[in-house]
Every structure is written in structure tokens, then in C-alpha cells.
Amino acid sequence: MSSLSLDVLTIGNAIVDVIARTDEAFLAAHGMPKGSMTLIDEAQAETLYGAMGPGLEISGGSAANTAAGAASLGARTGFIGKVRGDGLGGVFAHDIRAAGVAYATAAATDGPATARCLVLVTADGERTMNTYLGAAQNLTAAEIDAEMVRGAAITYLEGYLWDPPAAKEAFLTAARIAHDAGREVALTLSDAFCVGRYRSEFLDLMRTGVVDLVFCNEGELKALYETADVDSALIQLRRDVASAVVTRSEHGALFVTKDAVVSAPAFPVETVVDTTGAGDLFAAGFLAGRTRGLDPATCLRLGALAAAEVISHMGARPQKNLLDLARENGLIS
Template sequence: MKKYDVYGIGNALVDIVTEVSDEFLGKYSVEKGLMTLVDEERQSELVEAIHLPSSNMQCGGSAANSIIAISQFGGSSYYSCRVAKDDMGTFYLKDLKSNGVDTNLTSETAPEGITGKCLVMTTPDANRTMNTFLGITSTFSVSEINETALKDSKYLYMEGYLVPGEDGQKAMKLAKKIAEDNGVKVAMTFSDPSMVKYFKPQMEEIVGASVDLLFCNEEEAMLFTDTNTIESAREELKKVAKKFVITLGANGAMIFDGDTFIDIEPYKVDAIDTNGAGDMFAGAFLYAITNGHSYADAGKLASLASSKIVSKFGPRLELQQAKEVKKQLLP
């Protein structure tokens, strides 16, 4: 019996979630709809220009959101990350622990530095734009990998946001090798179209011959496979992933379970914030398949959970909301 359902690695960022107008993005030359890496000075400029009392702060990062979702649904999870010994780092670790997630750090063992932050800006059309200052998480490396916890997990889950850094790439490769050598399945998310667009060779190197389960959206799937249609992309993805999920936004999702394609219907909602929808989908899906449920049922749970995310601000559900979603679909 494995101790953890999923062992995750990824960036540790304190999410600062706020609403802005399209005019604000234009005024400050912010590229809409993408995740952009910025330095601390640039992020501070934007933070000062925003009315922060209307913002929401949570521990985040793409994989962290998914790992927390697994725990909220009743699964067991571990997150290897890197935060600093500062107020934001203390906040991050406390928030992670309060959500039932084990981790490699404590407030006492965290190194000196500046904890990373992600400014999540949502426009009235529910589009989310992220400006990220990585801080100390930019030095995430093999040192953060807990081999014992990884070996004692059913799945390894890696986020594509680690790909831009050489140390992050090395950590991903090591974690993948440990997993493969010890019968731990490997799941990965491309995270963002920009990661595939600008770091495709590095992404291909991490994926290697294959991964057990790949998460991506429609745009990422076509960028990675150099195709122009989702039908062509999904055929190409079979060559690099034993199983995969392509999220289609308001149109639901498409799952390849290794044999057949499964179409997952969307739950119709009035979307106000798409931030975290893909992270929630991956987390709910991983929870379900590591706890005895079929890929079809996992897709339904993930679709419902994601619909709840886009109908509120912020990338996570409250614990009670997660329990209600699970109760609605899974026995």
C-alpha cells in the first residue's frame, strides 16, 4: 500500500488574485491571457497599481493547486517545493499544511531568500493573465526531491512551468527516472501554451519516450504536435503519452484511456474567472483514478469541479465545496 496517491513537484508561488480591466492591461503593456515571467521590480509596479484590498491571497503554483485538490477530495498527497524563510514563505507552508499536504520544507528549514509570487489578473470576460516573479523557486533543483516519498507514491505529477530553468529540468528528469525505476506512474501537465511555444525542445526532452498520463489544453496539444486540428493532435499525442487528457474549455474535455477516446461533457456555468480550471481538472482526475474510479468517472468529476472553479474567483475550492462535488458524482 502506497502512502501517497500523488507526489507533485513544481513552483511554489503565493497567488495574489485580483480583478482588472482590459484598459489596465493595455496601460501597463501586459500581454493578455498568458503567463509572463517578470522581475520583482516589474511585479511590484503592477501590485502597487492595483487595489489590493479586493484581492485574494493563497499558496499556489500550478501543480500545488492540483495537489491540494487531491487532498481536498480525500486523497493523500505530497508536494516538493522551494520557498524562502520570509513572511510569504511561512504563509505558504502554513496554507499547504492546513490543506493536508505533506511537504519537504518547514518554516525552520526554509532557506534565506524571497518567496515567489504570482499576480493573477482577471478581466470581465473571465480571462486570466498571470505575471510571475519566481523568486527562490527559480532555483528549484534535485535537492528538493524526496526520493523516499516519491517511491511511496502511486503517481508522480510534474508541471511544465519548471521547464524554463536548467535546474528545474534536471529535477524533472531525476524525478521521472526515480518514478520509472520504482513502478511509480508519471503524469505531467504542459501548464501553459507559452511553455510549449518557447521551450518545446526542452519539453520534448522531459517527456522523453513517453509519459503515463499527459494533461494539456487544445492550444498546447496543437503547438506540441505541430498540427492545426485537435483530431490530428490527438493522434500525434498517442506517440508520447500512454494516456492523455485534452481540456476544451467550455466544450468539456477529451480523454484517451489507452484504448478509446472518451468525450466529457461540460457543465454549463457563467464563467467569471478561468484561473486554476486546468489545475483543478488535473487534481480531481488524479484523485479519482488513484482511488479506484474509471477514466470516464474521473473526467466527469474533473469537469464538474472545474465548472465550480470558473464560476468563482481564485484557483481553489473550499473544502466543503470539494466534498459536495465528490458526493454528487462519486459514491
């Protein structure tokens, strides 16, 4: 087995978020299901961008957010994802490296522009996302850095990668390399609409052991098993995958295996400003704890802490040093 050079390697869509406040009427007028993630083309992106209110541009992308969050907790992290060599591509590359994440995927010199996600945030903090995948969907298996994968304790993949066919192959290639090196593979189900598109394929990934650890929220879990009953879905989840983390918003989170269920409460938040990145940062905290060898309950608490920090402000990357916060709360010595 090769030596460990990274704690967590994440692979996903390299996206710059444009985040703006909105109201329910705007969502209804544009036919957007609240809380959803919808894929749009470049023309739709331009139209919606023109109709949105003033926006804040912040580097995002689910797996990239997780890498940045885990790095803030002191983990050695890397990210693989594709941008175009344009203005937004330069912003993304700068931001992820500035967060302490190893990033070496070559930018495309032609083809579609760097991906962007137009995030509309309502007064209750709920985010509705419209994503133009652009260059991100051109990530291929050839761009999976085998040495990075072999040297990472956990390779974490986002469910959104299942949308572009070439990226799907990259996903499977990374999982195979990781397992050949005796490493762990994690998958986030990303959102309920993503699960709706690929339910049978995600279940197959779990049941055949392509992934070892699954992250999801209750909505995604219910979509996965096509049920309104969380308890029955949990029973099935425990049969289908070695381990899983299920987030439950203000009700905390669960870590489940075939043999046990561990729970932890949510961290209190004074005001929920923007839920963008909550799941990404929860995964960051849990993975940072797991690679430190911490017990599942503490890993869940680290996830809850990271999620609480990110939903207290606009944007999906931490604004405070999460390692300092974790130490202040007695979670890491």
C-alpha cells in the same frame, strides 16, 4: 516495490497568488497578452504590484493547487516546492498543510524572496499572469524526497518547472525515481507560452517515456504540434504518449490512449468568476479518481466537477469540500 504512502505527489513552483480585477485597457497599456503567463523579475513585480488594483493574496502554484484539490477529494497528497523563510513563505506553508497536503521542503534562509504570481482577471473571468519565480526556481534535485516519490502512486510535475535549470534537474530526478519504483509519472503542459518555449523538450519527454500521462488544454495541444487543427494534433498526441487528458473548456474533456478516446461533458457553471486554477483542479479531480481505480469517464467527470467549483469564485483553491460535491453528484460512493 515500496508500499504506497501517497496517492498523488505533486512537484512545482511554490507561489502565492495576488489576484486583482482589471480591464482590457490595463493589459494593453502594460503590453500583456491576455491569458498568458509571463516571467518577470523582482523589480517588475514591485512595479506591477503598485499599478494593480486591490489584490487578494491566496496561496497558489499550479502543482500545489492540484495537490490541494486532490486532497479535498479524499486523496492522500504531498507537494515538493521551494519557498523562502519570509512572510509569504510562511503563508504558503501554512495554507498547503491546512489543505491536508504533506509538505516538508525546507524553506531557504537566504536568497530571493518567495515566489508570487500577479494575476489580473478581466470581466470574462480570463486570467493573465505575471510570475516572479523567486525562491521557487532554486528547487534542486537534492530536495526531491526519494521516499515520498517511491511511495506515491502518481508523481505529477508542472511544465513551469522547465523554466529554472535546477528545477528541471529536480523534475528528471523525480521521474527516474518514480519509474524505478514502478510508479506513474504525469506532466501538465502548464500553458501555451510555456509549450512555445520548450516544445521540442516536452515532445522528447513524451516520446522517450519520461512521462506516462500528459495534461493539456486545446491551446497547449495546438502549440505543441504547431497546428490550428485540433483533430490532427490529437492523432499525433496519441502516437507520442501512453495516455493524455485534453480539456476543452465548456465542451468538456477527452482521455486518449493509443487505442481509445473517452469523452465527458463539462459541469454547468452559473457564472464564470475567475478561471485561475481551472486546469489545476481538473487534474486534481482526474488524478483523485485514477488513484481510486475509477474508470476514465468518471475520472474526467471528477475533473470537470473540481474545475467548475474553482472557476465559480476568486482564487485557485477549492472553497467547498469536493468529496461532498462528488458524492452529491454520484461520482464517488
